[in-house]
Amino acid sequence: MRHIISLLMENESGALSRVSGLFSARGYNIESLSVAPTEDPSLSRMTIVTSGSDEIIEQIIKQLNKLIDVVKVLDLNDGRHIERELMLVKVKTSKQYRDEVQQLSNSFGGRIIDASENILIIEFTGASTELDNYLKSLNNSLVVEIIRTGASGIGRGDRVLKI
Amino acid sequence: MKAEIITGAEIAIRSLQKENVKFVFGYPGGAVLNIYDAIFQQSSFKHVLVRHEQAAVHAADAYSRATGDVGVALVTSGPGATNAVTGIATAHMDSIPMVIISGQVPTHAIGQDAFQECDTVGITRPCVKHNFLVKDIKDIASTIKKAFYLAATGRPGPVLVDIPKDITAETAEFIYPENISLRSYNPVKHGHSGQINKALELLINAERPMVYSGGGVVLGNASEALTEFVKLLGLPITNTLMGLGGFPASHESFLGMLGMHGTYQANMAMQECDVLLAVGARFDDRVIGNPEHFLAKPKKIIHIDIDPASISKRVKIDIPIVGDVRLVLEDLISTFKTQKNKNSKTSDSEWLKAINQWKEKDCMSYEDDGTKIKPQKVIQKLHEITNGEAFITSDVGQHQMWAAQYYPFNKPRRWINSGGLGTMGVGLPYAMGCQLAFPDSQVACVTGEASIQMCIQELSTCKQFNLPVKIINLNNRYMGMVRQWQEFFYGNRYAESYMDALPDFVKLAESYGHVGMKIEKSSDIESALKEAFSPKLKERLVFLDFITDQTENVFPMVPSGKGLSEMILADGAEDL
Numbered sequence: 001m002r003h004i005i006s007l008l009m010e011n012e013s014g015a016l017s018r019v020s021g022l023f024s025a026r027g028y029n030i031e032s033l034s035v036a037p038t039e040d041p042s043l044s045r046m047t048i049v050t051s052g053s054d055e056i057i058e059q060i061i062k063q064l065n066k067l068i069d070v071v072k073v074l075d076l077n078d079g080r081h082i083e084r085e086l087m088l089v090k091v092k093t094s095k096q097y098r099d100e101v102q103q104l105s106n107s108f109g110g111r112i113i114d115a116s117e118n119i120l121i122i123e124f125t126g127a128s129t130e131l132d133n134y135l136k137s138l139n140n141s142l143v144v145e146i147i148r149t150g151a152s153g154i155g156r157g158d159r160v161l162k163i
Numbered sequence: 164m165k166a167e168i169i170t171g172a173e174i175a176i177r178s179l180q181k182e183n184v185k186f187v188f189g190y191p192g193g194a195v196l197n198i199y200d201a202i203f204q205q206s207s208f209k210h211v212l213v214r215h216e217q218a219a220v221h222a223a224d225a226y227s228r229a230t231g232d233v234g235v236a237l238v239t240s241g242p243g244a245t246n247a248v249t250g251i252a253t254a255h256m257d258s259i260p261m262v263i264i265s266g267q268v269p270t271h272a273i274g275q276d277a278f279q280e281c282d283t284v285g286i287t288r289p290c291v292k293h294n295f296l297v298k299d300i301k302d303i304a305s306t307i308k309k310a311f312y313l314a315a316t317g318r319p320g321p322v323l324v325d326i327p328k329d330i331t332a333e334t335a336e337f338i339y340p341e342n343i344s345l346r347s348y349n350p351v352k353h354g355h356s357g358q359i360n361k362a363l364e365l366l367i368n369a370e371r372p373m374v375y376s377g378g379g380v381v382l383g384n385a386s387e388a389l390t391e392f393v394k395l396l397g398l399p400i401t402n403t404l405m406g407l408g409g410f411p412a413s414h415e416s417f418l419g420m421l422g423m424h425g426t427y428q429a430n431m432a433m434q435e436c437d438v439l440l441a442v443g444a445r446f447d448d449r450v451i452g453n454p455e456h457f458l459a460k461p462k463k464i465i466h467i468d469i470d471p472a473s474i475s476k477r478v479k480i481d482i483p484i485v486g487d488v489r490l491v492l493e494d495l496i497s498t499f500k501t502q503k504n505k506n507s508k509t510s511d512s513e514w515l516k517a518i519n520q521w522k523e524k525d526c527m528s529y530e531d532d533g534t535k536i537k538p539q540k541v542i543q544k545l546h547e548i549t550n551g552e553a554f555i556t557s558d559v560g561q562h563q564m565w566a567a568q569y570y571p572f573n574k575p576r577r578w579i580n581s582g583g584l585g586t587m588g589v590g591l592p593y594a595m596g597c598q599l600a601f602p603d604s605q606v607a608c609v610t611g612e613a614s615i616q617m618c619i620q621e622l623s624t625c626k627q628f629n630l631p632v633k634i635i636n637l638n639n640r641y642m643g644m645v646r647q648w649q650e651f652f653y654g655n656r657y658a659e660s661y662m663d664a665l666p667d668f669v670k671l672a673e674s675y676g677h678v679g680m681k682i683e684k685s686s687d688i689e690s691a692l693k694e695a696f697s698p699k700l701k702e703r704l705v706f707l708d709f710i711t712d713q714t715e716n717v718f719p720m721v722p723s724g725k726g727l728s729e730m731i732l733a734d735g736a737e738d739l
Binding site: 009010014017021055063065066068069071163 | 284285288289292293296313345346347348470471472474475476479
């Protein structure tokens with residue numbers, strides 16, 4: 001099953017490679033990984049999207065906790081949470097398709113952030129599956145380039161990852 | 164009072180002194196010259212110059228295994244650090260507390276492919292508990308403090324501190340922190356009392372209880388508590404290769420080692436028990452074989468371990484108890500003593516009868532016609548002559564298994580070997596570490612002609628530091644364990660396992676200034692060992708080259724991937 005794991009770690013050089021190295025050394029999947037500093041500059045927050053059986057996910061969380069620099073780990077899938085990913089899509093549009101692409105994008109909540117003669121760049125945020133669905137609906141031959149950030153997530157209500 | 168202003172190198176040395184370090188095993192080089200200059204001007208610890216950095220780490224590792232203190236190694240940048248990696252990985256797999264200090268090129272040269280530069284922190288990251296690159300002289304003392312704290316607490320392990328050359332030459336105040344705390348690192352100590360009660364209830368009501376203990380008991384100084392608990396409840400017990408000595412082998416409850424080359428009775432009891440108490444062990448592939456087969460016979464498993472990640476890693480655990488094994492065992496003992504129901508069901512039970520029947524199989528007997536030297540016999544005689552009191556180090560292979568099987572240990576920290584990584588070449592540097600720690604004790608290195616050649620250069624270190632180690636070389640002219648697998652599983656195709664062009668070990672030992680003996684007849688085993696351990700040779704390293712039966716195999720054997728009870732026995736019986 002797909003899991004979104006959030007963690008806080010000391011914002012030190014090499015911290016990212018400790019986490020990515022753990023995943024490669026133990027053969028765990030990484031679908032995406034995003035990392036940035038938090039409001040406390042001594043901490044980084046990382047979101048890892050991974051998949052595996054319950055046993056594997058349990059091991060992943062234990063192994064992450066075992067890393068000396070990791071302060072706290074939260075499996076967002078253990079409770080209600082919100083997931084968001086940013087995607088930019090560059091689409092080739094001749095006049096005849098332009099309206100159609102715009103309509104489709106609008107219906108998925110996309111925003112046109114750049115338009116030139118034959119090219120549109122559309123920005124989306126949403127859960128990863130929503131972004132997947134948009135791409136499925138779009139005529140593949142029109143797509144020039146796609147960039148996705150990987151998911152970030154946050155617990156709903158009073159579920160907080162903080163020290 | 165104002166703190167003293169000293170160089171970074173002196174800060175590093177003072178920090179080691181603050182940690183009461185007695186020995187530093189190392190090898191100098193460009194990036195650590197400042198540190199060596201500071202070592203030259205101090206006398207609080209002894210520096211042991213090895214002949215290869217790998218041996219420095221192994222010797223420091225053995226020093227730790229034998230004493231329980233943190234072992235310390237010092238190497239230079241680049242090749243010094245990469246040579247140390249095998250030693251670090253060996254210590255990491257067996258959770259040995261160590262601090263390795265490596266020199267690094269000056270901070271301004273990092274990343275420029277400077278002479279003897281390598282990304283030491285990157286290279287060692289997967290095989291250390293933690294590592295640090297110190298970029299500021301002000302951080303040297305606190306980083307070394309952290310390194311010792313991390314190495315020795317929780318599940319122990321090696322910690323590396325990489326120090327660039329320029330900051331060892333700069334000067335700063337020396338302030339060594341008294342205490343350390345890390346918000347991201349808080350190892351548990353006591354086990355959960357609810358879990359302890361549940362575990363006790365299960366054990367008391369078990370019909371076929373069994374205890375299996377590992378290296379964690381030795382590392383956690385828990386063997387006294389384990390012994391008391393096991394005796395209180397009258398439980399049968401087995402030790403892993405790493406756990407030998409954690410429970411006295413001479414006690415009637417001890418079933419011998421378990422696992423790939425474990426005894427018939429230990430493996431059968433592991434397979435057939437209904438409640439298993441695992442203490443400081445990790446259910447690894449060489450110990451329980453195929454996990455599905457292991458669980459095919461239903462059993463409840465209690466697992467005591469300091470490392471939560473060890474729990475339910477290979478086998479699902481019913482009652483996990485995370486904590487310091489000694490404290491958890493002491494809590495188990497005190498809880499048991501307050502219980503009304505102290506009748507353990509095990510005494511005179513069917514279960515003990517079954518175990519006794521398995522023992523009768525006498526799985527460790529071997530044929531000996533008194534001509535060719537049987538390696539098992541050499542170990543048995545070694546045990547006899549040293550009264551079972553020696554520190555026994557081993558390399559990796561058949562000789563290692565025979566030493567584990569035929570030298571029963573009654574005390575922890577006497578059996579020093581590479582269990583997890585299985586590193587050939589550790590035996591001699593391990594013996595050095597033990598002998599330095601215990602200069603008046605007998606130290607024997609059980610090895611083979613293949614393993615010993617992997618760190619043979621350390622005979623020179625032994626000469627320099629007058630280390631009277633006795634080397635028991637079980638010389639069968641083969642990489643014995645490789646040969647055994649090739650015989651069993653590869654149709655007798657002995658690919659590259661014959662040790663051709665061997666040196667004359669007697670002359671080799673003599674050329675390093677030691678005593679060499681070649682023993683070719685079974686009837687000479689005892690006299691040779693007696694001579695080697697005699698007062699006359701007490702101060703000398705003796706290299707005993709035993710020319711053994713070439714085709715002897717280690718039994719019992721659980722083939723890789725098979726279940727624990729699917730043993731091949733010496734008499735040819737299989738698939739039981």
